[in-house]
Amino acid sequence: MQLKHSLLIDVLVILSIALVGVIAYRMQSRPDFSLPVEKTCLLHRQACTASLPGGGEIEVTIAPRPIPTVRPLKVVVALKGIDASRVEVDFAGIGMNMGYNRPELARQPDGSFAGEATLPVCVTGKMLWQATVMLETAARIVSVPFQFEAGPA
Numbered sequence: 035m036q037l038k039h040s041l042l043i044d045v046l047v048i049l050s051i052a053l054v055g056v057i058a059y060r061m062q063s064r065p066d067f068s069l070p071v072e073k074t075c076l077l078h079r080q081a082c083t084a085s086l087p088g089g090g091e092i093e094v095t096i097a098p099r100p101i102p103t104v105r106p107l108k109v110v111v112a113l114k115g116i117d118a119s120r121v122e123v124d125f126a127g128i129g130m131n132m133g134y135n136r137p138e139l140a141r142q143p144d145g146s147f148a149g150e151a152t153l154p155v156c157v158t159g160k161m162l163w164q165a166t167v168m169l170e171t172a173a174r175i176v177s178v179p180f181q182f183e184a185g186p187a
Contacts, residue, residue: 077101077165077182084178090116094123094167094180101163101184103155111139111167112146120170121147128162128181136168153184160185 075082081095093112101107111121125135132154139147153163166179 071164071179071181073181075180077180078184082180084180086116086176086178090114092116092167092169092178094165094178096165096182101153101182103153103161103184103186105152107151107153108148109137109139109151109165110146110148111169113169116169116171118147118169118171122168122170123149123151124166124168124177125151125153126164126166128164130161155186 077094077096078099078101081093083091083093085091091114093114095108095110095112097108097110098105109123111123113121121139122136123139126132135151135153137149137151139149142148160183162181163184164179164181166177169176169178
């Protein structure tokens with residue numbers, strides 16, 4: 035009886051380690067193609083668009099504006115000429131690690147992807163952020179980074 039119990043614990047530990055590995059691999063999805071950071075369009079002022087190599091365009095909108103911290107944000111990614119099966123937006127502080135923050139957006143009836151995100155508060159007030167849109171298509175994963183400023187409302 036003791037041997038069966040010990041074997042069961044060993045199997046559960048091995049399965050847990052494998053599950054953690056699979057989750058870590060999925061969280062670390064690396065793009066097949068990355069566009070350079072779009073610095074001419076700032077998301078805290080307007081919607082921003084980017085043309086993809088090989089055709090297609092994305093438009094990203096974050097609301098409300100100005101973009102606050104510690105309040106729900108609505109994030110919308112509209113696609114033209116590209117079919118994505120999955121869209122995520124990775125939010126990263128520029129110059130300061132603010133933790134992992136990558137919500138997956140849900141497909142909407144109009145074909146866009148939308149979801150909510152919340153940015154953590156920064157003790158220094160306003161801060162520069164990067165929102166990297168990650169599109170997963172049948173052929174590749176493309177990442178498109180945009181910058182914006184956020185801070186206390």
